[in-house]
Amino acid sequence: MTEPTSADLALLAFAREAKDKAYAPYSDFRVGAAVFAGGDIYQGCNVENAAYGSTICAERSAALHAVMHGQRWFDAIAIVGDSDAPTVPCGACRQFLAEFNPDLRVVMGGATDAVMVMTLGELLPEAFVRGYLDQDHSSDE
Ligand code: THU
Numbered sequence: 235m236t237e238p239t240s241a242d243l244a245l246l247a248f249a250r251e252a253k254d255k256a257y258a259p260y261s262d263f264r265v266g267a268a269v270f271a272g273g274d275i276y277q278g279c280n281v282e283n284a285a286y287g288s289t290i291c292a293e294r295s296a297a298l299h300a301v302m303h304g305q306r307w308f309d310a311i312a313i314v315g316d317s318d319a320p321t322v323p324c325g326a327c328r329q330f331l332a333e334f335n336p337d338l339r340v341v342m343g344g345a346t347d348a349v350m351v352m353t354l355g356e357l358l359p360e361a362f363v364r365g366y367l368d369q370d371h372s373s374d375e
Contacts, residue, residue: 235356238349242312242341245270246349249312249341252277252292260284265292265315271305271334293327297334310339320350328354332361 238246245268253266256279265280278296282289293313300308311331315321320342323331331338331354338354354361 236351238341238351241270242310242339242349242351245275245310245312246314246341246343248275248277249292249314250343252279252296253314253316255279256292257281260286260289263316265313265321267292267296267314268312269296269300269305269308270310270312271300271308274303274305276300276303276305291324291327293323294330297330300334306334308334308338310341312341312343314343315345317344318346318348320344320348322350323357325358328358329361332358332363336361336363 248268249266252268253264256264256266258264258280260282267278269276276296276299278292278299280292281295293311313321313323321344322342336355340352340354340357342350
C-alpha cells in the first residue's frame with residue numbers, strides 16, 4: 235500500500251462524480267469508477283438489474299468505456315463506493331482489469347476521507363493473462 239498522490243486524488247474525484255450516476259435500486263450501494271488511460275479519463279458506475287446476476291460493476295463499466303474509446307492499456311483506476319472503508323474491486327473486476335494492465339494502480343475511496351492505493355498485482359497475484367493462451371498447444375492430444 236502506498237500514499238495517494240495529487241493525481242490519485244484527482245482521479246478519485248472523477249470516480250466520486252461517476253457514483254452519482256449509479257443505478258442501484260436493489261442493493262442501494264452506489265459505486266463509481268474512473269480509468270486513466272492514454273491521458274484521458276473514462277468514468278463508469280454500477281448498473282443493477284432485476285436479474286441480479288446481470289448487474290455490472292462500476293469498474294467494468296469504466297473499463298468498457300475506455301476500450302470503446304480505443305484504449306488497450308490502463309495506467310490507473312479510481313473506485314469510490316458507499317462503504318465507510320475504501321471500496322475494493324470484486325474478484326471478477328480484478329480479473330477483468332488485469333487484461334489491460336496486471337500491475338494497474340488502484341486508488342480506492344469510500345464515504346469517508348480514507349484512501350487506499352494498491353497495485354492490481356497486490357490485489358490479484360498471478361492473474362490469468364493472455365500469455366497463457368499464447369503457448370503452442372498444437373502437439374496436445
Ligand atoms: N459493486 C461494484 O460496482 N464494484 C465492486 O467492486 C463491488 C460491488 C456493485 C455491484 C452491485 O451493484 C453493488 O455494488 C452491490 O454489490
